Amino acid sequence: MWKKMAGRLFELQSRNGILEEKDRRLYEYAYGVLLGRVAIYLIIVILGIVTGNWLEMLVFLLPFTVLRQYAGGIHLEKAGSCMVVSSILVLLCGQYLASGSAVMWQIRIIWLAAVGVIFVMAPVDASSKKLDEKEKKVYGMRARAILIIECAIAGVFSVTGYFLVVNGIMVAHIVLASGLILGWIKNFF
DSSP, X not given: OHHHHHHHHHXXXXXXXXXXXXXXXXXXXXXXXXXXXXXXXXXXHHHHHHHTOHHHHHHHHHHHHHHHHHHBOOOOSSHHHHHHHHHHHHHHHHHHHHTTOOOOHXXXXXXXXXXXXXXXXXXXXXXXXXXXXXXXXXXXXXXXXXXXXXXHHHHHHHHHTOHHHHHHHHHHHHHHHHHHHHHHHHHHO
């Protein structure tokens, strides 16, 4: 479905003289990625409105997506599977954050361990696209810088008493660390 829609977008721009045929593969890939992201965010917005947890989903999703683009982790082979799993994951994390559960010391320990895992393991490349050494170095440095910034943001919001943001960042880091471990295991086997 994505390929067909991406192909149509390319054809439209090609007919209008904006794109050349030699660039077809690149633009069809880029349009496929763009359409996939638009679809997943649209699903998440709809789920957030329906459940009334849009703010909780947002405080989870922002730190998660910003860091994940550099840290990597597990990737599902099919776009449909990725959308379903991602939607369920964001919905569950939003529900957890909306429940107002008190953050116990055990969660903070798990979060600190997750931060350590991300710091050490990032980036974990996808089995379909291996990173070369230069890319690993650049992505790793960016992932660690973003991780430090997000931890600092969590610290500031913890001091100011806005714990929803702190909890959202902690949950995002725990989920991301789990994804890195699963991605590494998938690549190993």
